[in-house]
Amino acid sequence: MTAILSVEGLSKSFGSLLVVDSFDMALDDGEALGIIGPNGAGKSTLFNLITGSLPPDDGRILFAGEDITHLPAHLRCRAGIGRSYQIPHPFRGMTVFENLLVGGAFGAGQSEAASYDHCVEVLEQTGLASKANALAGSLTLLERKRLEMARALATRPRVLLLDEIAGGLTEHEIRELVATIGDIRGHGVSIVWVEHIVHALMSVVDRLVVIDFGRKLDEGDPQAVIDNPAVREVYLGIAVE
Amino acid sequence: MTSRVVHSTRASRIGMSVAAVLILVLLTVPWWGDRATMRLLVEIFYILALAQLWNLLAGYGGLVSVGQQAFVGLGGYLLFILVIFLDIGTIWTVPMAGVLGAVISLPIAFIVFRLRGHYFAIGTWVVAEVFLLGFAQVKALGGGSGMSLPIAAIKSIAASRADRDATIYWLALALAVAVIAGIYLLLRSRYGLALTAIRDSEEASRSLGVDNFRAKLLVYILAAFGTSAIGALIYITKIRITPSAAFDINWTVTIIFIVVIGGIGSIEGPIVGTLIFFLLREPLAPYGTWYLILLGVTAVVVMLKAPKGLWGLFAERFDIALFPVQRRLLLGAVDKPG
Numbered sequence: 001m002t003a004i005l006s007v008e009g010l011s012k013s014f015g016s017l018l019v020v021d022s023f024d025m026a027l028d029d030g031e032a033l034g035i036i037g038p039n040g041a042g043k044s045t046l047f048n049l050i051t052g053s054l055p056p057d058d059g060r061i062l063f064a065g066e067d068i069t070h071l072p073a074h075l076r077c078r079a080g081i082g083r084s085y086q087i088p089h090p091f092r093g094m095t096v097f098e099n100l101l102v103g104g105a106f107g108a109g110q111s112e113a114a115s116y117d118h119c120v121e122v123l124e125q126t127g128l129a130s131k132a133n134a135l136a137g138s139l140t141l142l143e144r145k146r147l148e149m150a151r152a153l154a155t156r157p158r159v160l161l162l163d164e165i166a167g168g169l170t171e172h173e174i175r176e177l178v179a180t181i182g183d184i185r186g187h188g189v190s191i192v193w194v195e196h197i198v199h200a201l202m203s204v205v206d207r208l209v210v211i212d213f214g215r216k217l218d219e220g221d222p223q224a225v226i227d228n229p230a231v232r233e234v235y236l237g238i239a240v241e
Numbered sequence: 242m243t244s245r246v247v248h249s250t251r252a253s254r255i256g257m258s259v260a261a262v263l264i265l266v267l268l269t270v271p272w273w274g275d276r277a278t279m280r281l282l283v284e285i286f287y288i289l290a291l292a293q294l295w296n297l298l299a300g301y302g303g304l305v306s307v308g309q310q311a312f313v314g315l316g317g318y319l320l321f322i323l324v325i326f327l328d329i330g331t332i333w334t335v336p337m338a339g340v341l342g343a344v345i346s347l348p349i350a351f352i353v354f355r356l357r358g359h360y361f362a363i364g365t366w367v368v369a370e371v372f373l374l375g376f377a378q379v380k381a382l383g384g385g386s387g388m389s390l391p392i393a394a395i396k397s398i399a400a401s402r403a404d405r406d407a408t409i410y411w412l413a414l415a416l417a418v419a420v421i422a423g424i425y426l427l428l429r430s431r432y433g434l435a436l437t438a439i440r441d442s443e444e445a446s447r448s449l450g451v452d453n454f455r456a457k458l459l460v461y462i463l464a465a466f467g468t469s470a471i472g473a474l475i476y477i478t479k480i481r482i483t484p485s486a487a488f489d490i491n492w493t494v495t496i497i498f499i500v501v502i503g504g505i506g507s508i509e510g511p512i513v514g515t516l517i518f519f520l521l522r523e524p525l526a527p528y529g530t531w532y533l534i535l536l537g538v539t540a541v542v543v544m545l546k547a548p549k550g551l552w553g554l555f556a557e558r559f560d561i562a563l564f565p566v567q568r569r570l571l572l573g574a575v576d577k578p579g
Contacts, residue, residue: 051448052447077447089442090445
């Protein structure tokens with residue numbers, strides 16, 4: 001398999017605090033990769049660097065063979081990188097359907113009318129069809145998380161970055177969400193998923209990466225990574241069934 | 242898939258019919274209205290158009306400018322420059338001032354767009370002050386004491402006073418209708434999606450492929466175009482221009498008051514705000530200071546009690562939109578696959 005997304009020697013510091021420290025990572029086409037790490041380990045910053053919300057201090061980001069390190073955020077989305085935010089950023093004054101249309105009409109590079117059908121499909125896939133005409137500001141937390149995912153899918157991404165999408169949900173809701181994410185994967189979308197709820201992650205991903213203080217602590221088969229004593233030490237308190 | 246997407250609602254179809262009738266009635270005013278009524282209506286039209294443009298800028302583009310008087314004054318001075326030095330027909334200066342204002346706004350945009358939030362607001366104000374000081378230096382334009390339109394230029398609008406008044410009236414009405422229709426069509430287009438998205442979250446719109454900078458630049462240039470054209474019209478009605486009046490920050494203060502009390506981020510809001518502004522002003526203006534205090538109190542109360550403005554309060558309670566920009570998905574056919 002060839003890597004669709006890779007980062008090489010990526011670094012970012014805020015003042016004297018090094019948040020991402022010469023980080024390397026590669027995502028194969030069609031793969032689902034999980035990222036775990038304690039709070040403040042640099043997971044969200046890594047996402048912000050990959051999507052172009054933040055400029056890196058050093059290193060390169062490659063997507064589908066192209067160097068996108070200096071590409072603005074909206075062009076990275078159009079190239080095929082979709083993301084969801086840890087704290088949902090819904091377009092509150094727009095309907096759920098319109099939220100998706102923004103992704104369809106800009107991120108997917110189609111005309112608005114041409115993206116209608118795909119947006120309807122995504123609404124059904126993510127279980128939001130009954131909320132299509134509701135204002136996004138009126139949604140519950142689970143629906144907002146689903147909207148984050150649905151909007152990103154409307155851009156027809158090749159890689160989907162999910163930032164703690166299961167956080168704050170009940171067990172039942174997590175199971176539904178995991179099923180949806182599995183379905184998205186089945187459609188050929190590669191996934192990078194940052195999550196604290198490890199059992200949710202374990203049921204989807206092929207490979208697990210552990211970050212601590214901006215560096216890669218371990219990576220590989222999810223179960224083997226979880227069983228690594230060094231990982232258990234930094235991640236003390238996680239329950240693995 | 243047989244899903245269908247519609248914009249219109251029952252309220253909006255009624256609203257459109259009422260608007261069409263209202264425009265037809267307004268068109269006939271020069272045949273039966275007196276001079277004072279027409280003058281008042283002209284003022285309402287241009288203030289309404291200015292408010293709509295500021296709402297597009299701030300309510301959708303997130304560009305809270307307090308320096309739109311730069312373009313009101315610029316449009317006004319362009320009228321005098323075009324008429325006196327280039328011998329252009331007075332009425333034609335209105336579209337020309339719009340185009341020139343848009344061109345001049347481009348370099349300004351590249352300066353003020355480097356500033357964010359409050360700094361952007363202050364930056365736009367500074368630009369307007371620079372315009373004021375700059376125009377006051379130009380001897381050929383009368384310097385600080387300004388200048389008047391030559392009689393010949395006034396006569397070139399129409400020979401008789403009644404015809405002149407009617408022409409200016411129709412021009413003002415046409416501008417107001419064109420501004421509202423233009424903004425409505427813009428918001429219903431693909432760019433409307435982008436602008437509404439930017440209004441709600443710049444971060445998310447960027448990550449969904451929207452070029453925020455381009456969308457904001459478009460809005461800034463469109464607002465400059467409209468505001469400069471209206472500026473030329475305003476000074477056709479005023480006949481006399483001075484830098485301190487043309488670049489007066491009160492242009493923008495009035496407009497912000499209107500948009501805020503009416504409801505920012507909707508087309509209906511500035512219409513409601515303009516009506517309230519003139520309803521308060523007409524009977525109360527003679528009281529001077531007390532009138533201004535009342536305006537201030539009105540603004541504060543509305544901001545505290547109805548942050549989305551009076552139209553926002555009303556629209557939320559009754560779920561009504563006269564200018565619907567929302568796309569509704571008709572769900573009946575959604576479940577049938579391909």
